[in-house]
Structure formats: structure tokens, C-alpha cells
Amino acid sequence: MSSEVDDDISNDSDVIIKGSDSNSDNFKESKITPWEVQGEINYDKLIETFGTKPITPDILQKVQKLVGDVHPLLKLNYFFSHRDFDWILNKYERNENFYLYTGRGPSGMVHMGHILPWLFTKYLQDKFNSKLLFQLTDDEKFLYNQDRTFQEIKSFTYENILDIIAIGFDAKRTKIIVDTKHIQYLYPLANEIAKRITFSTSKSVFGFTHSTNIGMIGFPPIQSAPCFLPSLIEGKPTPVLIPAAIDQDPYWRMTRDVADRMGYYKPAQIHSKFLPALDTSGKMSSSKPQNALFTTDDPETIDRKVSAAFTGGQPTVALQRELGGNALECPVYWYLRYFFDSEVQSEERLIKCEGGNLLCGECKSDLATESKSFMIKFKQRREKAKDMIQEFMYDGKPL
Ligand code: TYM
Secondary structure (H helix, E strand, C coil), X not given: CCCCCCHHHHCCCCCEEEEECCCCCCEXXXXXXXXXXXXXXXXXXXXXXXCCEECCHHHHHHHHXXXXXXXXXXXXXXXXXXXXXHHHHHHHHCCCCXXXXXXXXXXXXXXXXXXXXXXXXXXXXXXXXXXXXXXXXHHHHHHHCCCCCHHHHHHXXXXXXXXXXXXXXXXXXXXXXXXXXXXXXXXXXXXXXXXXXXXHHHHHHHCCCCCCCHHHHHCHHHHHHHHCHHHHHHCCCCCEEEEEEHHHHHHHHHXXXXXXXXXXXXXXXXXXXXXXXXXXXXXXXXXXXXXXXXXXXXXXXXXXXXXXXXXXXXXXXXXXXXXXXXXXXXXXXXXHHHHHCCHHHHHHHHHHHHXXXXXXXXXXXXXXXXXXHHHXXXXXXXXXXXXXXHXXXXXXXXC
């Protein structure tokens, strides 16, 4: 790359992160790419390694001042890191509106981990009155998953669109882009981006190797393109904010590096943590369906998965009463905290668990009950979404 390489990209050459293990002085490695998250994740270390900024009390105050309400996922530090979110807020304060942009790679059904950034995106849309582009990277998932046919990806794309609409985004201000269907709107921008990125840069940002198929190597500019599409739609440089988990950050580092040179604003990001798998073997993932709660799971399946979940509890009731549980390492506690409990309930649960006054069975029962009731309602919304698909599809017209 030329001297135009900015801090975002020169800082983060690697996908392997050496992070300090929180319980000891050992150093453990984690790997975070948009396609793979492995190892223990130290989120403070990630901020340092990726060169992002933490969400600070100043930012929370500013959000409160601007829209009168701070979403619990922001307050509880589930969204923990950002690039230029403060800049977006300043722009908004000066009456410059921003677009939201987020997405989904339709490799399977949608689980609770995917939904969290979307619920947060809906809050941002409602509060800041923002337009939203929602991309489905069917090409990415076809290229990445060696054993999936395009027909399978297409059917997940349809199913995932129902989930997206069921979140409740404003139909007038939200457009869905499916890469293989709407490529004509992305391709000119993707070419401009691709021309400015070397293989050497994308190799270090994404961890591509000699055995990566060339479709994957060429894909990243397609995910970058919607960062600049709002500027074309609005006919002027338009700020864009991307809410997503931090696994997607490599795309934005690459995009930010070319933005100035293309005459656009760098896209801003707000990054979330990962909702863990029910067995804590990593992030909740569609590729490990037994350890994830899907929006389409039936009540029996939810009961079975939740009852088999790992917890932060002690091996026996007596020890749990004596020593208390480790709520902060417990996926059941995480789901309840970020999805279902109010802040007060969550704090009470933490105190009771750590003090040995709560057994894992009680938390599991709460999670199963809440999840079943959520999924029943969500399934009804998915049904209604079937008649709304056309309304949400991008058609090249202004939003
Ligand atoms: P995908 O389908 O892997 O994930 C969709 C969204 O869910 C987030 N995510 C999670 N969040 C919390 N806990 C988890 N266990 C978890 N697993 C996934 C992801 O960060 C993402 O926000 N390439 C993308 C699709 C895409 C996109 C975008 C995503 C296209 N444009 C713009 C975000 C923003 C993908 O495969 O996401």
C-alpha cells in the first residue's frame, strides 16, 4: 500500500490476537475473522489490537442528551467499542443525518446472537430517524461454505429476510439488498474499492491463504459497497454508521482505508461483543445448531437446549450454596442479562448467584420460559413478514 494507508489498517495487521488470560498471566491466542471466532476473547485487548475506541460515559451522556434514552445494550457495555460513533453524534447534533447499514450472511437460520445487533439497529433507527440499508451476502456464504449449494443459500436468504422484517424496521426507511439480486447497484462501487486494495493488504486483514478460493478473495469490496451507496442515493457524501458484532470489523478497516481516496466519509462503526454458544465453546453460531437458540426453534427444542446448557454454577447444590456461582462466565446469565432481564433484575440475579442464593435450574427455567414466549411472538411476526417482502426490497429509488 502507499503512504495513504491510515491508522485503521496499519495497526491491525493480524487476525490472531494474543490476549492476556483474565485469570492468569498466561497468554492465550484468539482468532477473529468474519468467518471464524476461536479462543477466549479479551474485549479490552481487542480494542487495543484492532485500534478501536471504547464506549465511554461521555458517549452515553451524549446519546442521552440527543435522543433522551440510552439502550440497555449500550449502557451495559454489550456494545463496547466504536470507530467515529462520536463523530456521527456530532454530525447529527448539527442536523446532518446518517444512514445505518448492517447485514446478514445467510448460511443458516437466524439465532439470538444475530438478533441482538438488529434490535439495537432498530432502536437507532427509531431514535435517530435513520434510513437503513440491510445487506444479505448470499454470495459470501455460497463461496465460504464448500458444502452448501446455491439453492440452499437461496432458501436461507428467504428465511432470513422474514427474520429481518420481523424485527420491526420501518418499511419506508429500510431497504434490503441481496447481493446476487441487486448486484447492479453494488458492482460499480465494488470495482472502485477493489482497484484501491492490494492482495497483500486483504491477506493480512482477512487472513486469506493460498488455499482460499478466489471468489472469497474478491468478495470483500461487495460488503464494503453499501458503506458508500447512501452517498450515491443522497447525491452528497453521507455519514454511515454500522452496528454489528466486532467480527465484521476487518471489512470496515479495509473500507475506511479507501474512503478518503474515493471522496466519501469513512464509515463509522459501533461494535458488540458476542453472545456465547450455550456450551461456551465460542460465539453462538449457526454451524453448531445444538448450542444456539434459533428464532424458529419449537418449545421442546428450546427446553432441551437450555436444559443441556453449560452454566457458571458449582458441581453440586451444596457447593453452589457455599461458594456461589460465576455468573459472568455463564451463557445462561448472559442471555438473560442482554435479552430478557431488566437492568435491575439482572443485577439482582448477579448478586443472588454470586452469593449462593440462586441455583442454575432457576436461571435455566427463566431462560426457557422467556425464550419460548419470545419465539412464539417472533414466529407470528415472521408469518406476517411473508406479505411484506417486496416493500422492503431495494429498487434503486431514494428511500
Ligand atoms: P453474520 O450472518 O455472520 O452475522 C450477522 C450479524 O450478527 C452478528 N453476530 C453475532 N452477534 C452476537 N453474537 C454472536 N454469536 C453473533 N454471531 C454473529 C454479526 O456481527 C453480524 O452483525 N458478512 C456478514 C453479513 C454482512 C454484514 C454487513 C454484517 C454484510 N454486510 C454489515 C454486519 C454489517 C455476515 O456474514 O454476518
